[in-house]
Amino acid sequence: MSTNIVKVAGVEVSTDHWIGGKRVASKEKFANFSPIDGSHLADISAGGKSEADAAVAAARKAFPAWAALGPKGRLPYLKKFAEGIRARANELAAVETMDNGSLLMGNIHRVVPRAAQNIEFFADWALTLDGHVIDSPEVVNHVKYDPAGVAVLITPWNAPLMLTTWKVGPALAAGNTVVVKPPEWAPLTCSLMADIAHEAGIPAGVLNVVQGIGEVAGDALVNHPDIDRISFTGSTDTAKIIGRAAASSITPLSAELGGKSPFIVCADADLEAAAQTVAGQYMNAGQVCLAGTRIMVEKKIEEEFLEKVRTAASHMVLGDPRDKNTRVGPLIHKEHFARVVGFVERAKADGAVPLWGGSQANIGELYFEPTLFAQVSPGLEISQKEVFGPVLTWQSFTSDDEVVALANNTRYGLAGTLFSQNEKRAMDIASRVTAGTFWVNCFFIRDLAAPFGGAKDSGLGREGGNWSFDFYSDIKNIAVRKDSFAG
Template sequence: MANNRVMVAGVEVSLDHWIGGRRVASVNRFANASPIDGSDLGAVAAGGQAEADMAVAAARAAFPAWAALGAAGRLPILRRFASGIMTRAAEIAAVETADNGSLLAGNLHRMVPRAAQNISFFAEWALGLNDHAIDHPEVVNNVRYDPSGVAVLITPWNAPFMLTTWKVGPALAAGNTVVIKPPEWAPLSCSLLADIAHAAGLPPGVLNVVQGIGEEAGDALVNHPDLARISFTGSTDTAKIIGQAAARSITPMSAELGGKSPFIVCADADLDAAAQTVAGQYINAGQVCLAGTRIMVEASIEAAFLEKVRDAVDQMTVGDPRDPATRVGPLIHPDHFARVAGFVERAKAGGAQLLWGGERAVAGALYFQPTMFAGADRDDEINQKEVFGPVLTWQTFVDDAEAIAIANGTEYGLAGTLFCGDEGRAMRIAEQVVAGTLWVNCFFVRDLAAPFGGSRMSGIGREGGTHSFDFYCNIKNIAVRKGSFAAKGV
């Protein structure tokens, strides 16, 4: 058994894969550094075809017994899994922060509890899946949600632990077995997830983790012929590559992708609340796919609202994410920093007006100032492409028709935020904005029962409640002719 373990933020973490209930090393390894200060977090096992084959084989072997347990049989194991996450919440939060630079307080108080809920919620929801019957004059339609097989789950680096459980929860509750491909820029919290799953009593092979570079480990997994499902969260460009692999074997795929979401502020809105929420778009250094990055303000309140936003942003302290006072931490990786900085420099060169920020916040480090551009054309790159950093744009509109036109003027359709004081007006605007989720007078409130996903280039499919099981299950209808069975005597 491999034993390549390191101490990260005071927590022992394995750097090896988790396959078939044991740790598996690889000859090849890749470096992993903390975005906080560049410190070395260890050489992580880099999987490829051999590890992908091993993991899928282990998941296939474990599938029949796990599926046969039924939802009620899986429930106590998944409850222990969720409980184990909460028991180790402080450790998970510390490792996640060290690995991807996200705020420690946010991980401890929001992300890790939500991860535990992702497991327990779907385990409970699965209990009622097969209770659905549809009556017909001739037959009774008995709708069943059957396990589908092995699911490959590919997760992003901005919130790897929580977003992995968002997939793992319904996949396991449905009776599937899973192979997780963590992000190479932040793989460590998924390694902890494997330890917690094992301690909770998940049978060997039910949950597997294959680490590695996307072009190697990820490619081997999504092209494997023995998959039942592929679920991916990440960039639109990567999704196109995975989609081609899925199409070759007709493997169902879900994809939650990027966004360039509008944040619409009407003149009659609660401007103080709206301004604070705009400033909140810089959280996690803007590395949030749902962020409302295009601020759209009714022209009559532009000057007054801009000052409110400026005041709110002035309170957004940039610094070490382990400090409770910090609101904006580092970008994830030097390559990503260069990408964000490139967007900013091109916007400057193109004539966009820099309202604030626009520079590295800490010399030699991965911290970038909260940034706002105004005056860019609607079709300019800075208004069209996902930056995935602390960079927002400022636009104005004169009426609802213009607001809707600007909001829908990109290739994306993941989310949107609207602050408005009139319910009728708010609903008219919301109904016409192309988005999978539209928040009105709030932001980032996600009910696990509600559908979540993107439109256009922002994704395929929906997750949440029964919508998740619609994807992870083989849905069967057993249509029984009424009166075709003789009634049994007493």
């Protein structure tokens, strides 16, 4: 086992890959820093083609035995895996907070429990897939969900543990083996996840973790000739590169990408609840692909609602994410901070006016003030492109047709949110906005049985419930002629 161990928030974390049930070091390293204070956390083994080849080979070797267990045979391993995540919730939360700057209390009470649920839920759901029969006049169709093989899972830095288990759970439950490529800006909880899987008895090679830079390690994995699935969460531009690699080998690809989601507030809404929810769009420093960053308010309540949002936003305390009173932490990395600042400065130059915020906070290098822009026309860059920071825009509308047109006026279609107490109106608007998920009088509620994904440039495919198994399985139909075995 590796001796390359660092302590992060008092927790021992390996800085090496996890391949074939062993820790594997690389000569090349990349530095990992905490966005909270810029402190150096670790030098991480940087994988490339050799590590990708070794991990895929290990996954391929482990695949037949893992697939042969069937859903019932895999269930005890995955249940123990989920239990291990729960048992180390405080450690995982503390490391993730140091690694990506997300709120400690949120990680303890929401993120890590959801990571465990991701594993457990899909292990249970896999049991429901056996015995699916379609009766036809001449034949009985027996639908089988066969494991696909080796899945490459590429995960983002804004919620690395939760979004990795969102992929690992159904992939393993379906009988596949996996190679995880964690985000280079926040790789540490994926390393801990590998330890927990090992402690749960997950066989060697079933779950592998290859760390590294996307253009090197990620590129080697998605272009590998012996993989069967690619699941990616990240930017649209990166997805296009991965898509070309997947197309060259006809490897099925699932991609959950960026968003520029509308947040629609009708005059008949519960304005207090809507205002609190708007303020909540600043969570995780706005580094949430699902966030409703384009606030669209019915003209007749615009002034009243703006004051309610101003009050709600004033309670979004910016500070150290380890402090229980903090509601908005730092941005992930100085490169990303510069990107967010660039969007804000160009918006100001384009004539958009910040109603509040719009500047770097004076509490640290990567902290940016929660910001709301007004005087924003639909064609401005700030209205069209994903900022992925604590930056919202404000627009008004006078009719449902107008707001639907505004909502659909981007290349994205990941999510949408609407507040109204008129059910018919709410459902009509929701049905006309292009989005994979649309919340009415709520936000950020994701049932694991429901479909999740994006339209247009926000993604390809759906996951959740049966949709996950449709992707992570080779679905086979065995059509048996009726009475062919009579006697």
